[in-house]
Amino acid sequence: xxxxxxxxxxxxxxxxxxxxxxxxxxxxxxxxxxxxxxxxxxxxxxxxxxxxxxxxxxxxxxxxxxxxxxxxxxxxxxxxxxxxxxxxxxxxxxxxxxxxxxxxxxxxxxxxxxxxxxxxxxxxxxxxxxxxxxxxxxxxxxxxxxxxxxxxxxxxxxxxxxxxxxxxxxxxxxxxxxxxxxxxxxxxxxxxxxxxxxxxxxxxxxxxxxxxxxxxxxxxxxxxxxxxxxxxxxxxxxxxxxxxxxxxxxxxxxxxxxxxxxxxxxxxxxxxxxxxxxxxxxxxxxxxxxxxxxxxxxxxxxxxxxxxxxxxxxxxxxxxxxxxxxxxxxxxxxxxxxxxxxxxxxxxxxxxxxxxxxxxxxxxxxxxxxxxxxxxxxxxxxxxxxxxxxx
Amino acid sequence: xxxxxxxxxxxxxxxxxxxxxxxxxxxxxxxxxxxxxxxxxxxxxxxxxxxxxxxxxxxxxxxxxxxxxxxxxxxxxxxxxxxxxxxxxxxxxxxxxxxxxxxxxxxxxxxxxxxxxxxxxxxxxxxxxxxxxxxxxxxxxxxxxxxxxxxxxxxxxxxxxxxxxxxxxxxxxxxxxxxxxxxxxxxxxxxxxxxxxxxxxxxxxxxxxxxxxxxxxxxxxxxxxxxxxxxxxxxxxxxxxxxxxxxxxxxxxxxxxxxxxxxxxxxxxxxxxxxxxxxxxxxxxxxxxxxxxxxxxxxxxxxxxxxxxxxxxxxxxxxxxxxxxxxxxxxxxxxxxxxxxxxxxxxxxxxxxxxxxxxxx
Numbered sequence: 117x118x119x120x121x122x123x124x125x126x127x128x129x130x131x132x133x134x135x136x137x138x139x140x141x142x143x144x145x146x147x148x149x150x151x152x153x154x155x156x157x158x159x160x161x162x163x164x165x166x167x168x169x170x171x172x173x174x175x176x177x178x179x180x181x182x183x184x185x186x187x188x189x190x191x192x193x194x195x196x197x198x199x200x201x202x203x204x205x206x207x208x209x210x211x212x213x214x215x216x217x218x219x220x221x222x223x224x225x226x227x228x229x230x231x232x233x234x235x236x237x238x239x240x241x242x243x244x245x246x247x248x249x250x251x252x253x254x255x256x257x258x259x260x261x262x263x264x265x266x267x268x269x270x271x272x273x274x275x276x277x278x279x280x281x282x283x284x285x286x287x288x289x290x291x292x293x294x295x296x297x298x299x300x301x302x303x304x305x306x307x308x309x310x311x312x313x314x315x316x317x318x319x320x321x322x323x324x325x326x327x328x329x330x331x332x333x334x335x336x337x338x339x340x341x342x343x344x345x346x347x348x349x350x351x352x353x354x355x356x357x358x359x360x361x362x363x364x365x366x367x368x369x370x371x372x373x374x375x376x377x378x379x380x381x382x383x384x385x386x387x388x389x390x391x392x393x394x395x396x397x398x399x400x401x402x403x404x405x406x407x408x409x410x411x412x413x414x415x416x417x418x419x420x421x422x423x424x425x426x427x428x429x430x431x432x433x434x435x436x437x438x439x440x441x442x443x444x445x446x447x448x449x450x451x452x453x454x455x456x457x458x459x460x461x462x463x464x465x466x467x468x469x470x471x472x473x474x475x476x477x478x479x480x481x482x483x484x485x486x487x488x489x490x491x492x493x494x495x496x497x498x499x500x501x502x503x504x505x506x507x
Numbered sequence: 508x509x510x511x512x513x514x515x516x517x518x519x520x521x522x523x524x525x526x527x528x529x530x531x532x533x534x535x536x537x538x539x540x541x542x543x544x545x546x547x548x549x550x551x552x553x554x555x556x557x558x559x560x561x562x563x564x565x566x567x568x569x570x571x572x573x574x575x576x577x578x579x580x581x582x583x584x585x586x587x588x589x590x591x592x593x594x595x596x597x598x599x600x601x602x603x604x605x606x607x608x609x610x611x612x613x614x615x616x617x618x619x620x621x622x623x624x625x626x627x628x629x630x631x632x633x634x635x636x637x638x639x640x641x642x643x644x645x646x647x648x649x650x651x652x653x654x655x656x657x658x659x660x661x662x663x664x665x666x667x668x669x670x671x672x673x674x675x676x677x678x679x680x681x682x683x684x685x686x687x688x689x690x691x692x693x694x695x696x697x698x699x700x701x702x703x704x705x706x707x708x709x710x711x712x713x714x715x716x717x718x719x720x721x722x723x724x725x726x727x728x729x730x731x732x733x734x735x736x737x738x739x740x741x742x743x744x745x746x747x748x749x750x751x752x753x754x755x756x757x758x759x760x761x762x763x764x765x766x767x768x769x770x771x772x773x774x775x776x777x778x779x780x781x782x783x784x785x786x787x788x789x790x791x792x793x794x795x796x797x798x799x800x801x802x803x804x805x806x807x808x809x810x811x812x813x814x815x816x817x818x819x820x821x822x823x824x825x826x827x828x829x830x831x832x833x834x835x836x837x838x839x840x841x842x843x844x845x846x847x848x849x850x851x852x853x854x855x856x857x858x859x860x861x862x863x864x865x866x867x868x
Contacts, residue, residue, distance in 0.1 A: 384591075386587050386589065386591035387591045387592075387593055387594070389558050389578070389585075389587075389591070390585065390587060390591040390592075390593075390656075391593075391604065391608070392558075392577075392578045392579050393556060393557070393558065393578045393579065393581075393583060393584075393585045393657075394579075394604055394605035394608065394656065394657075394659075394660055395579050395582075395605055395608055395609060395660055396579065396604075396608040397579065397608075400608045404604075404608070405593060408595040409594070409595065
């Protein structure tokens with residue numbers, strides 16, 4: 117029978133080419149991961165585990181323990197003295213605790229704005245912005261510091277201006293910020309329905325702009341009248357706290373935005389649009405819908421940003437100028453004490469920094485667990501439905 | 508409230524989502540926007556709601572231009588395709604949201620909001636679930652919460668984007684019936700988007716069929732089913748057999764079929780096609796009526812009330828015929844036998860200029 121004869125080689129060929137494992141497929145197979153563990157020989161499993169544990173031990177656990185051991189080697193009294201009776205060290209701790217929160221707030225505002233723009237709008241240059249957000253990750257911190265020295269330093273582009281009468285720009289800068297905030301608030305608090313807009317809320321754009329200009333002029337005049345800003349003094353940015361803040365903010369720039377963009381993209385704009393169609397204004401939509409949806413990502417981003425900001429060395433090193441008691445942050449102080457062969461002092465400050473890092477780590481782990489629970493609670497329904505019926 | 512859309516245009520980059528769309532919805536009507544995915548129906552719905560802005564054209568509510576009004580000023584109830592419930596709020600708070608975000612001046616007292624939300628949850632038969640979170644609800648329940656939330660702000664129009672798209676067949680049936688009853692009770696002007704023709708025909712008082720950003724036809728379900736204006740509508744509203752051919756001197760010659768076609772009296776022939784639904788074809792063993800064609804039976808499927816026959820004309824094109832149970836019992840066709848097919852009704856469309864005629868024999 118020709119048909120069967122021609123069929124047979126075919127059939128045997130297919131059977132032969134199949135790996136034996138796939139023939140057993142129909143039998144209830146254990147989950148893939150479990151199967152893999154069982155298949156790997158013991159020496160691979162143990163070998164890998166030992167290598168990883170050894171590396172973690174040598175690179176992470178021993179140094180951390182060593183920091184505390186060295187700091188406390190001469191006793192708790194000396195440790196305390198090293199930390200709190202050295203005015204320069206104390207100042208460095210306080211300076212770090214000043215610089216970091218300011219940089220954090222700046223990055224929080226920027227991060228939310230950037231994530232919103234990237235996740236919610238499509239505009240020319242959106243991809244470019246996404247890439248630029250990451251730039252501080254790829255640029256060496258030292259280069260970043262040098263850039264700011266070039267811009268704000270004595271010989272820098274803005275140097276002569278800042279030197280001659282640097283503070284003269286401050287009234288304008290602050291008035292501009294104040295007016296911008298006012299305009300944003302006006303837009304946010306305006307009643308939803310036209311019928312309810314009475315008095316101030318009915319002003320047209322030209323009137324509003326004229327009002328803004330008037331407020332601007334008033335603010336400038338008030339600041340000048342009371343001489344809030346010193347005259348004939350140069351405004352110091354480099355080798356001063358503003359420079360430290362700018363450098364720290366630059367280096368930790370991407371953390372919040374990078375955490376938020378995926379969260380906001382996954383949540384989608386539908387809930388926000390639903391809120392708007394139900395009559396919420398921008399302000400209420402943001403606080404009642406957007407913020408609750410992104411709060412875990414936001415908290416996570418802030419924690420990472422905080423950890424990086426506290427430990428920042430390179431960029432800060434360049435712009436600080438190492439003036440003890442003035443521009444030394446904790447990492448710079450550690451390095452300086454180390455160079456002065458003051459090992460106990462150096463390790464004491466290092467232990468504080470490490471402790472802060474450990475606190476951050478615990479917070480992060482806690483958040484992650486909470487976040488996972490949170491996601492587990494909502495995801496199967498919401499995200500599942502979206503996946504199944506996605507466009 | 509009546510809605511009027513005038514000359515609406517919308518493009519996303521080089522893709523034209525809407526091309527000069529105009530239609531009206533009368534007060535209290537339930538209208539379906541029906542079309543395949545990507546035909547612009549959802550874009551149109553979002554433009555009506557103010558969630559999207561058109562490139563040209565206007566949306567009028569009761570004759571007043573609403574194009575410049577923002578979504579929150581339009582008082583439109585919008586039910587999203589995936590419901591977009593606020594996942595961090597309970598069902599109760601979801602429904603109450605629209606009442607709570609009103610400006611202080613005309614916000615209801617809390618007790619009043621409470622009462623109203625309970626009333627709405629009762630309306631959608633979910634009062635017992637008020638404290639649950641959206642993730643703990645089934646698809647059908649979520650859909651009803653979304654509806655209650657949209658109704659809470661006492662909208663003048665209700666817009667639903669694929670309201671039953673994400674539900675399984677049985678729940679869909681129930682919700683459909685329920686929504687029709689609800690519309691009968693509250694008489695709120697409603698527009699819903701769907702790609703499911705059955706849903707549109709069953710639910711809507713009027714159907715707007717869209718394709719590639721333009722409206723192909725609008726009318727009552729009967730009108731679009733019985734008198735489709737274009738081949739697309741004919742295709743979209745069910746299976747159809749196509750007979751290719753040409754029209755010339757008032758006659759349509761479609762292979763072996765020939766029918767009167769008074770719309771084209773020229774001597775110049777033009778290509779055309781005749782369309783007949785499977786249930787509009789008769790089959791018999793004798794060719795006594797004439798005007799039909801012979802075809803051999805390829806496949807017979809008998810399930811439910813109708814028997815589906817697949818016949819081949821010889822040139823490879825398959826012809827589908829639906830027979831009623833009784834007719835099938837009388838004829839008892841077998842695979843391989845040759846039967847004579849006569850169309851009871853044939854709609855002829857010329858292919859370049861889409862003029863229609865439906866001679867009935």
